[in-house]
Amino acid sequence: MVIDLDKCTGCASCMVACYSENNVSFRDExxxxxxxxxxxxxxxxxxxxxxxxTEVCYLPQPCMQCDGKDFGHPPCVSVxxxxxxxxDTPTGIVSQIPVRCFxxxxxxxxxxxxxxKFNWWDPVWPADMExxxxxxxxxxxRGVIEKCTFCYHRFQRARQQAYYKGDAxxxxxxxxxTACTQAxxxxxxxxxxxxxxxxxxxxxxxxxxxxxxxxxLGTQPSVYYLSTRKWVHRACDNYLEHExxxxxxxxxx
Amino acid sequence: MTTSAFPExxxxxxxxxxxxxxxxxxxxxxxxxxxxxxVWFYGLNQTNMNDAYGFAIxxxxxxxxxxxxxxxxxxxxxxxLVGVKKVKNIINFAxxxxxxxxxxxxxxxxxxxxxxxxxxxIFWHANIHSMLTEVAFCLTIYLGVLIVEFIPVILENPKxxxxxxxxxxSHNMHEIMAVxxxxxxxxxxxxxxxxxxxxxxxxxxPFAFREGLFIWPWTFFLFTWSAAAVGxxxxxxxxxxxxxxxxxxxxxxxxxxxLAKISGWMLLTxxxxxxxxxxxxxxxxxxxxxxxxxxxxxxxxxxxxVWILIAxxxxxxxxxxxxxxxxxxxxNKKLLFGAAILAIxxxxxxxxxxVLQVLAAPLKPFQEEWFVYSPAWTEVxxxxxxxxxxxVLISIAYRYLPLFPQExxxxx
Numbered sequence: 001m002v003i004d005l006d007k008c009t010g011c012a013s014c015m016v017a018c019y020s021e022n023n024v025s026f027r028d029e030x031x032x033x034x035x036x037x038x039x040x041x042x043x044x045x046x047x048x049x050x051x052x053x054t055e056v057c058y059l060p061q062p063c064m065q066c067d068g069k070d071f072g073h074p075p076c077v078s079v080x081x082x083x084x085x086x087x088d089t090p091t092g093i094v095s096q097i098p099v100r101c102f103x104x105x106x107x108x109x110x111x112x113x114x115x116x117k118f119n120w121w122d123p124v125w126p127a128d129m130e131x132x133x134x135x136x137x138x139x140x141x142r143g144v145i146e147k148c149t150f151c152y153h154r155f156q157r158a159r160q161q162a163y164y165k166g167d168a169x170x171x172x173x174x175x176x177x178t179a180c181t182q183a184x185x186x187x188x189x190x191x192x193x194x195x196x197x198x199x200x201x202x203x204x205x206x207x208x209x210x211x212x213x214x215x216x217l218g219t220q221p222s223v224y225y226l227s228t229r230k231w232v233h234r235a236c237d238n239y240l241e242h243e244x245x246x247x248x249x250x251x252x253x
Numbered sequence: 254m255t256t257s258a259f260p261e262x263x264x265x266x267x268x269x270x271x272x273x274x275x276x277x278x279x280x281x282x283x284x285x286x287x288x289x290x291x292v293w294f295y296g297l298n299q300t301n302m303n304d305a306y307g308f309a310i311x312x313x314x315x316x317x318x319x320x321x322x323x324x325x326x327x328x329x330x331x332x333x334l335v336g337v338k339k340v341k342n343i344i345n346f347a348x349x350x351x352x353x354x355x356x357x358x359x360x361x362x363x364x365x366x367x368x369x370x371x372x373x374x375i376f377w378h379a380n381i382h383s384m385l386t387e388v389a390f391c392l393t394i395y396l397g398v399l400i401v402e403f404i405p406v407i408l409e410n411p412k413x414x415x416x417x418x419x420x421x422x423s424h425n426m427h428e429i430m431a432v433x434x435x436x437x438x439x440x441x442x443x444x445x446x447x448x449x450x451x452x453x454x455x456x457x458x459p460f461a462f463r464e465g466l467f468i469w470p471w472t473f474f475l476f477t478w479s480a481a482a483v484g485x486x487x488x489x490x491x492x493x494x495x496x497x498x499x500x501x502x503x504x505x506x507x508x509x510x511x512l513a514k515i516s517g518w519m520l521l522t523x524x525x526x527x528x529x530x531x532x533x534x535x536x537x538x539x540x541x542x543x544x545x546x547x548x549x550x551x552x553x554x555x556x557x558x559v560w561i562l563i564a565x566x567x568x569x570x571x572x573x574x575x576x577x578x579x580x581x582x583x584x585n586k587k588l589l590f591g592a593a594i595l596a597i598x599x600x601x602x603x604x605x606x607x608v609l610q611v612l613a614a615p616l617k618p619f620q621e622e623w624f625v626y627s628p629a630w631t632e633v634x635x636x637x638x639x640x641x642x643x644x645v646l647i648s649i650a651y652r653y654l655p656l657f658p659q660e661x662x663x664x665x
Contacts, residue, residue, distance in 0.1 A: 032303070034303035034304045034305050034306075034624075035303050035304065036304075043619060043620075045619040059619070069456065075455065075456055075457035076457075078380070078382040078383065078454075079383050079384070079385065079454065079455070080380055080383060081375045081379065081380055081383040081385040081386040081389060082371075082374040082375055082377075082378040082379070082380060083378050083379075083380045084374075084378075100374065100378060101367075101368070101371075102366050102367065102368040102369075102371035102372060102374045102375065103297075103366045103367020103368045103371075104365070104366050104367075104375075104385060105307035105308065105367070106307075106383070106385050106451070108304065108307035109307050109308050109455065109458070109611070109612060110455050110457055110458070111457060112457035112458060112616045112617075113457075113617075114304060114305060116304075117304055118297075118304055118307060118367065119367070120296065120297055120298040120302075120303075121296065121298050122296070141368075142296050142367070143296055143297065143366075143367025143368040144367055144368060145367075213617070214457075214616060214617065216541075216542045216543045217456065217457050217459065217542055217616075218456055218542075219456075219457055234618065235618050235619040236617070236618070236619070237543060237618070238542060238543030238544055238548075238616075238618055239543050240540060240543060240544075240545055241545075243543065
């Protein structure tokens with residue numbers, strides 16, 4: 001996934017689409033965000049300068065689907081004591097198995113992105129809404145972790161269709177898109193196979209202005225961000241005083 | 254002739270006084286039981302934990318009591334494997350303390366998980382790469398070993414000794430206790446280490462992450478070493494507290510001094526290793542990830558800043574170690590136990606830092622503020638619970654079991 005931060009308007013359509021697609025539960029009281037469940041969260045960040053030099057950037061953050069150390073050891077996967085989360089080597093997607101999870105929250109402590117959410121309460125939807133829940137995604141129970149799966153059920157569907165068409169290995173870009181990608185009105189989110197030259201993300205991730213969130217931790221995220229603004233790059237990773245983001249090293253953009 | 258329920262030749266207070274003494278502890282246990290019911294029945298929303306603070310005060314208490322309970326394994330190691338005879342005068346007490354600490358730890362862990370009824374998944378669907386799996390296995394088996402070590406102590410009760418079968422069973426169990434002590438040392442080495450590995454392997458958390466040897470981060474070895482160093486000091490301090498409460502001398506001073514000497518040298522070597530680890534982390538590990546040393550000690554809303562590190566390493570590390578390695582320091586009991594208390598506080602600070610400060614430290618530069626959490630009453634009372642439970646179990650054990658072989662001689 002590649003997210004162009006210079007295009008994102010912060011409308012949060014991606015969040016709404018995700019709630020709907022993945023049966024993400026919510027409560028009446030949602031003011032304490034650290035108790036909210038969301039598989040993608042839009043952060044508002046600023047350059048910290050006073051008006052009129054203030055600049056704002058909106059940063060949608062799903063699970064980074066980290067490849068982790070040595071491709072296959074994301075920070076959250078190896079710590080799970082009950083194999084309730086796993087790394088899918090063909091797709092690079094980090095899975096979460098709610099019925100296996102017993103809620104120790106070690107993965108939550110291991111994830112530097114706070115992408116993993118705990119079900120502090122029983123999931124409850126207003127009576128009418130229950131009829132609109134997606135049949136493709138199981139709702140999660142109280143006491144377990146959940147997180148973004150890059151709409152894995154859509155991948156399964158696309159793979160099944162490709163199989164019936166007789167070309168199981170070749171899933172076309174348009175056949176598998178996440179809900180957040182499709183909902184983004186400004187086209188800020190692009191989704192596809194990073195290793196497939198026919199997919200847009202293959203080219204986008206090679207942009208000079210592409211970077212990954214907290215990349216220096218060595219988590220190898222599968223989500224890339226694009227921004228031409230230096231302060232945005234600086235706000236998305238940690239640098240010592242004398243260091244510069246790679247895209248701007250030796251320049252004062 | 255009827256046999257007294259008390260150990261032979263010792264005096265105990267009246268039943269009324271004993272019950273009165275236990276009442277406050279029972280009250281705490283009752284409130285804690287209600288809190289546990291709420292957490293198990295209504296879920297973890299009864300606590301103040303959140304998605305940033307997934308580990309909270311329970312886990313700190315867990316790590317702290319396990320480390321302090323390490324006195325049992327290390328005293329057992331000294332008494333049964335190294336053959337330090339003097340330690341046998343305190344080993345029964347160390348075992349009881351160990352049982353208190355480890356059962357408390359397991360109860361707190363059972364309370365902490367979101368789906369307690371699935372707790373067995375950790376054994377059934379075990380992920381052998383997870384430090385927590387290693388902790389669960391070693392902790393559970395070691396508690397079993399501790400109980401096996403505790404059984405012959407229970408069987409020493411005069412009433413039970415009258416039953417021929419139990420009399421022989423206790424004798425035979427004493428004979429093979431070295432085997433269990435060795436098993437306990439092996440298991441304890443691993444789970445103390447694995448608990449250190451729990452934060453140490455978190456490479457997404459630069460405050461906790463440490464390089465190491467093969468699969469084990471340095472914290473693996475530091476946790477084991479610190480538990481072995483401070484555990485016996487905790488045993489000695491609790492023994493002294495029991496002496497103060499009962500107004501009796503229970504253990505000869507040379508036992509305390511021996512434990513203090515061994516612990517002092519271990520504490521000194523530990524704190525030197527810990528300092529080297531901190532220097533390497535501050536100058537190599539953290540900067541490689543874009544963090545300056547003071548990033549982790551600035552703007553902390555808990556106000557302790559870098560003082561928490563100074564308190565842990567200097568005031569509660571080097572200072573007590575230097576007191577305990579000197580003969581004058583050990584001979585002066587106020588200095589000895591003052592140093593022991595400092596070392597215990599230092600160990601608790603270390604576990605606090607490695608669990609709670611890890612989660613509080615901000616990682617994303619655009620989220621500059623530290624995460625703040627204050628425990629709910631349900632968490633506070635269940636964290637205090639091990640103390641009340643310890644008071645009850647130790648009081649009952651002291652009253653009815655021969656915990657201190659020197660008591661009769663010291664209180665003619």
